[in-house]
Amino acid sequence: MSSQDNSQLVSQIEELSGQRVSDCYQCGCCTAGCPVGELMDPPPSRAIRLLQLGRAQELLASEGIWVCASCLVCGTRCPRNVDYAKIAEACRALILRAKRSQVDPDVVDDQDLQDVPQQAFIASFRKFSV
Numbered sequence: 001m002s003s004q005d006n007s008q009l010v011s012q013i014e015e016l017s018g019q020r021v022s023d024c025y026q027c028g029c030c031t032a033g034c035p036v037g038e039l040m041d042p043p044p045s046r047a048i049r050l051l052q053l054g055r056a057q058e059l060l061a062s063e064g065i066w067v068c069a070s071c072l073v074c075g076t077r078c079p080r081n082v083d084y085a086k087i088a089e090a091c092r093a094l095i096l097r098a099k100r101s102q103v104d105p106d107v108v109d110d111q112d113l114q115d116v117p118q119q120a121f122i123a124s125f126r127k128f129s130v
């Protein structure tokens with residue numbers, strides 16, 4: 001992926017989350033307070049650093065954004081009012097939206113309708129379509 005694509009992704013993440021990654025000065029308070037920081041790769045401060053360096057694709061491919069429990073502790077500890085929970089949420093949304101072709105209503109046949117509960121279809125359309 002080109003650096004231009006990566007910088008577009010950073011802009012998208014900033015727009016979706018309402019956060020500016022340049023506001024972060026890497027103090028580490030968010031990571032220090034994160035209850036699952038030891039399991040999160042990358043933890044919040046390092047995830048934001050990746051975005052500052054234009055390495056958005058690396059963050060989107062990481063497990064860390066899925067480990068975040070959206071507990072909001074990081075945002076309350078940040079002296080710069082950066083809310084990493086919103087950034088992680090924006091990253092997850094971008095990935096889920098990109099997978100919209102995984103469930104195509106046009107290819108659902110009668111057998112699928114008999115075999116799969118309706119709630120599962122609705123949940124899939126919500127998650128994997130825009």
Ligand code: SF4
Pocket residue numbers: 030033034035036037044067068069070071072073074075084085088
């Ligand atoms: S919102 Fe996510 S990153 Fe922030 S402290 Fe909670 S689990 Fe950690």
Ligand code: SF4
Pocket residue numbers: 023024025026027028029030031044045048074077078079080081082084
């Ligand atoms: S607490 Fe705020 S300023 Fe400090 S590293 Fe985390 S996001 Fe950056």
